Amino acid sequence: xxxxxxxxxxxxxxxxxxxxxxxxxxxxxxxxxxxxxxxxxxxxxxxxxxxxxxxxxxxxxxxxxxxxxxxxxxxxxxxxxxxxxxxxxxxxxxxxxxxxxxxxxxxxxxxxxxxxxxxxxxxxxxxxxxxxxxxxxxxxxxxxxxxxxxxxxxxxxxxxxxxxxxxxxxxxxxxxxxxxxxxxxxxxxxx
Numbered sequence: 545x546x547x548x549x550x551x552x553x554x555x556x557x558x559x560x561x562x563x564x565x566x567x568x569x570x571x572x573x574x575x576x577x578x579x580x581x582x583x584x585x586x587x588x589x590x591x592x593x594x595x596x597x598x599x600x601x602x603x604x605x606x607x608x609x610x611x612x613x614x615x616x617x618x619x620x621x622x623x624x625x626x627x628x629x630x631x632x633x634x635x636x637x638x639x640x641x642x643x644x645x646x647x648x649x650x651x652x653x654x655x656x657x658x659x660x661x662x663x664x665x666x667x668x669x670x671x672x673x674x675x676x677x678x679x680x681x682x683x684x685x686x687x688x689x690x691x692x693x694x695x696x697x698x699x700x701x702x703x704x705x706x707x708x709x710x711x712x713x714x715x716x717x718x719x720x721x722x723x724x725x726x727x728x729x730x731x732x733x734x735x
Contacts, residue, residue: 548580558582599626599642625649682712682727685720696720700730 546565548558563582570579586593600622610618629645632638640648685694693711699719701708712723714730721727 546582548582550580550583552583556583558586596623596626599629680714680716680731682721682723683715685711685713698722698726700726 546558546560546563548556548560548565550556550558558580560582563580563585566581567578568581568584569576570584625646626642628649629642632640632645685696688694695709695711696713697720698708698710699721701722708722710720710722710726712727713720714727717730719730721730
C-alpha cells in the first residue's frame with residue numbers, strides 16, 4: 545500500500561494499492577511540473593469516483609459523529625458492499641436496487657452467523673445504583689372523593705410482615721410505598 549501526500553491547490557492525501565511511487569511530467573499553464581501518477585489517474589477518472597460516491601450516498605453507514613478511524617473502517621465496508629453489488633450485477637444480470645441488495649446481504653449474513661446465546665446475568669453488586677426505569681417516580685396517593693387524605697399500605701413493608709400506611713405510591717406500578725427507603729428498594733428488587 546502506498547500513501548501519498550501531495551500539494552495541489554491544497555494538501556491531497558491518497559492511499560493506493562495499484563500504483564508505484566512514480567512521478568509524471570504534466571504541462572500546466574505553460575510550465576512542466578511533476579505530478580504523482582496516482583493523482584493524474586484519479587483526475588482522469590473523477591467521473592467514476594463521483595458515480596461511486598453517488599451510489600454509496602444512499603446506503604453508506606458513515607455518520608458525522610464517529611471518530612475518523614471508524615469512518616475509514618465503515619467507508620471500506622461500504623466499498624466492499626459496492627464491489628459485491630457490482631459483481632452480483634455482472635454475474636446474474638439482475639439489476640436490483642443497491643439498497644435492496646444491501647438489506648438482502650445483511651439478512652443472509654445474519655442467517656448464516658446468528659446463534660442463540662444464553663447469557664447469564666450477573667448478580668447486582670452492593671454499590672449498584674438504583675435501577676429506576678421508565679416513569680417510576682414517587683407521588684402522593686390521591687385524595688378521596690370527600691377530599692380527605694388517603695393512605696395505602698406499603699407493599700414492601702407488607703412483604704416483611706410490617707404494617708405501614710403511607711401517603712406515597714408509584715403511579716406506574718400502582719402500589720403504595722414508603723418514600724424512603726421502600727420506594728427505591730422495591731424497584732431495585734423488581735427490575
